[in-house]
Amino acid sequence: MSDAPQINRHTIAVLVDNEAGVLARVIGLFSGRGYNIESLTVAEVDPKQKLSRITVVTSGTAMIIEQIKAQLERLVPVHRVRDLTK
Amino acid sequence: MTQRLSGSEIVLKALTDQGVDVIFGYPGGAVLPLYDAIFKQNAVRHVLVRQEGGAVHMAEGYARSTGKVGVVLVTSGPGATNTVTGLTDALMDSIPVVCLTGQVPTHLIGNDAFQEADTTGITRPCTKHNYLVRDVNDLARVMHEAFYVARSGRPGPVVVDLPKDVLFAEGGYVGPQTLEHKTYRPQLKGDPRAIERAVELIAKAKRPLFYCGGGLVNSGPRAAELLTRFVHVTGAPITLTLMGLGAYPASDKQFLGMVGMHGMYESNMAMHDCDVMINIGARFDDRVTGKLSAFAPNSKKIHVDIDPSSINKNVAVDVPVVGDAANVLEEMIRIWKDRKYALDVKALDAWWKKIETWRARNCLSFKDSDTIIKPQYAIRRLYEATKDKDVYITTEVGQHQMWAAQFFKFEKPNRWMTSGGLGTMGYGLPAAIGVQMAHPKSLVIDVAGEASFLMNIQELSTAVQYRLPIKAFIVNNQYMGMVRQWQELLHGGRYAESYTASLPDFVKLAEAYGLTGLRATKPNEVDGVIEKMLSTPGPVIADIVVDQTENCFPMIPSGAAHNEMILGPEEKAAQPVSEEGMVLV
Numbered sequence: 001m002s003d004a005p006q007i008n009r010h011t012i013a014v015l016v017d018n019e020a021g022v023l024a025r026v027i028g029l030f031s032g033r034g035y036n037i038e039s040l041t042v043a044e045v046d047p048k049q050k051l052s053r054i055t056v057v058t059s060g061t062a063m064i065i066e067q068i069k070a071q072l073e074r075l076v077p078v079h080r081v082r083d084l085t086k
Numbered sequence: 087m088t089q090r091l092s093g094s095e096i097v098l099k100a101l102t103d104q105g106v107d108v109i110f111g112y113p114g115g116a117v118l119p120l121y122d123a124i125f126k127q128n129a130v131r132h133v134l135v136r137q138e139g140g141a142v143h144m145a146e147g148y149a150r151s152t153g154k155v156g157v158v159l160v161t162s163g164p165g166a167t168n169t170v171t172g173l174t175d176a177l178m179d180s181i182p183v184v185c186l187t188g189q190v191p192t193h194l195i196g197n198d199a200f201q202e203a204d205t206t207g208i209t210r211p212c213t214k215h216n217y218l219v220r221d222v223n224d225l226a227r228v229m230h231e232a233f234y235v236a237r238s239g240r241p242g243p244v245v246v247d248l249p250k251d252v253l254f255a256e257g258g259y260v261g262p263q264t265l266e267h268k269t270y271r272p273q274l275k276g277d278p279r280a281i282e283r284a285v286e287l288i289a290k291a292k293r294p295l296f297y298c299g300g301g302l303v304n305s306g307p308r309a310a311e312l313l314t315r316f317v318h319v320t321g322a323p324i325t326l327t328l329m330g331l332g333a334y335p336a337s338d339k340q341f342l343g344m345v346g347m348h349g350m351y352e353s354n355m356a357m358h359d360c361d362v363m364i365n366i367g368a369r370f371d372d373r374v375t376g377k378l379s380a381f382a383p384n385s386k387k388i389h390v391d392i393d394p395s396s397i398n399k400n401v402a403v404d405v406p407v408v409g410d411a412a413n414v415l416e417e418m419i420r421i422w423k424d425r426k427y428a429l430d431v432k433a434l435d436a437w438w439k440k441i442e443t444w445r446a447r448n449c450l451s452f453k454d455s456d457t458i459i460k461p462q463y464a465i466r467r468l469y470e471a472t473k474d475k476d477v478y479i480t481t482e483v484g485q486h487q488m489w490a491a492q493f494f495k496f497e498k499p500n501r502w503m504t505s506g507g508l509g510t511m512g513y514g515l516p517a518a519i520g521v522q523m524a525h526p527k528s529l530v531i532d533v534a535g536e537a538s539f540l541m542n543i544q545e546l547s548t549a550v551q552y553r554l555p556i557k558a559f560i561v562n563n564q565y566m567g568m569v570r571q572w573q574e575l576l577h578g579g580r581y582a583e584s585y586t587a588s589l590p591d592f593v594k595l596a597e598a599y600g601l602t603g604l605r606a607t608k609p610n611e612v613d614g615v616i617e618k619m620l621s622t623p624g625p626v627i628a629d630i631v632v633d634q635t636e637n638c639f640p641m642i643p644s645g646a647a648h649n650e651m652i653l654g655p656e657e658k659a660a661q662p663v664s665e666e667g668m669v670l671v
Contacts (some may be wrong), residue, residue, distance in 0.1 A: 021210065021218075024207070024210060025210060028210055032211050063398055066398055067395065067399055070394045070397070073395075074393065074395050075215075076214070076215040076269060076270045079269050
């Protein structure tokens with residue numbers, strides 16, 4: 001038995017301002033900090049307020065997932081980060 | 087009706103409205119309209135640097151010593167790419183900087199135009215945020231937003247990329263007061279229940295330790311005052327990180343000195359043995375924690391930080407509090423007093439007795455010499471000669487930086503400017519220029535190593551142009567001293583490329599640039615050179631030729647725990663550096 005912390009898959013939804021470069025910010029955060037992206041979808045969800053939702057499936061230990069969410073929330077054009085897997 | 091202004095005028099007006107009095111920059115094709123606007127006004131002073139990399143460190147020095155935002159202006163392409171190191175440095179050390187970069191006109195973006203670079207793409211990972219302004223009507227709002235983002239929450243660098251056609255175009259101006267950011271709202275007040283839990287935990291501690299960092303300096307002088315008050319009412323010991331030096335008066339008996347790889351023995355031992363750690367505004371950096379699995383193994387940890395992503399990043403903590411250090415400390419003191427908390431006197435007494443035995447080891451002692459200048463001696467004498475003056479210290483990166491951190495005692499925040507997170511050689515000279523611009527009457531000293539100093543040597547010309555009386559104190563051992571030290575300790579003394587076989591004559595170099603050059607080669611010359619350096623008006627380089635083989639102690643070998651510190655050259659590490667330790671930086 002290994003006592004390594006368990007790795008879980010999480011789906012995280014990120015509501016962002018639909019502005020130039022916002023997707024690059026989000027995926028750059030993942031690659032720059034060595035987090036994995038298993039799948040990614042992006043779509044505009046509110047054309048009036050120019051909001052998009054980026055949905056990322058990622059995996060990591062509880063500490064890493066918490067860190068990913070905190071890092072995403074730190075991005076200036078991010079409105080809200082939701083963990084859909086909870 | 088709003089006023090119609092050109093893009094350049096909007097930038098200048100926004101700078102003035104943000105209270106900017108000085109910017110550090112270098113002109114070029116893409117920013118010519120902005121320089122034309124600068125030419126026509128007197129409110130904002132422009133400091134012409136010699137390379138754009140220097141401009142960012144100057145802005146950092148300015149910001150770190152004043153608490154204000156430092157401002158940089160550079161052209162497109164190479165001008166912008168040269169700022170990348172400084173921006174990364176500011177990001178790592180949470181320094182508020184706004185960097186305005188020129189850009190090719192919008193219709194040429196993406197065409198590989200002359201001096202075009204994808205500035206927002208390149209600087210995205212090394213800024214807190216960045217903007218490319220495509221419409222002049224967004225310009226005023228973006229400018230104010232950039233300052234807001236740079237200075238609020240956890241401060242950091244912000245780039246505003248300005249295409250040349252936007253600088254020429256006319257648009258409306260809005261003032262800073264109209265700004266309300268739709269997404270970016272840093273949490274300043276801590277959760278009251280979390281603060282309560284933190285204070286309850288502190289009150290029950292037998293071996294408490296405050297561990298505080300740069301967040302206190304960024305929070306402002308009030309945070310440092312409140313910290314001092316809280317540490318005093320509890321009677322607990324406190325240690326500071328490299329970035330936190332000055333946030334607590336170093337002369338106070340509850341201060342144990344700096345913590346970390348080259349921190350004080352007593353600080354690191356206390357860190358290892360404490361039962362409640364109160365981290366305020368520090369981020370459990372690897373220079374502080376050493377081996378994570380052996381980091382403060384029997385402690386409960388409280389972590390106060392304005393940045394939620396700092397919490398539970400490296401070290402899992404028991405009581406996290408997200409908020410501004412000053413606000414949280416104020417609450418902590420109030421609760422402590424209201425509930426009439428006091429630490430267990432007997433336990434605290436025993437804890438202090440233990441700390442005193444560590445202190446008695448006198449970990450900064452070194453074997454002095456009559457014939458050769460020991461670097462520690464030179465830096466200690468510099469401290470003693472300047473301690474009663476209105477002094478600001480900047481450093482480069484390496485052994486001299488650690489010795490300066492060990493031997494200088496800072497009583498107030500904002501007096502110590504050093505590149506902590508990124509470890510940028512070449513930081514100290516331009517930073518000193520930025521500090522001196524902000525504090526023209528104060529004494530500003532760059533404690534330097536000769537290798538670092540050469541990395542931004544061109545800025546001597548800037549210091550002379552603006553008659554900035556900075557003093558560069560070069561601890562010259564002809565080696566990249568810290569590289570040499572690690573090669574000695576980890577690579578069998580094979581000193582690959584860490585020796586500079588051909589150095590300039592720093593005295594002649596000083597004269598060539600129009601500064602005064604001084605040199606000491608023997609211990610009995612050190613005091614005289616320091617005195618001469620301090621009494622000479624205008625900028626000075628003091629070349630202090632020191633022992634080439636001296637190592638910086640105490641030291642936690644990489645991959646080791648706090649209680650495995652090496653105190654001096656006679657002492658070998660308990661075990662040879664582990665394989666995991668070897669791969670660490």
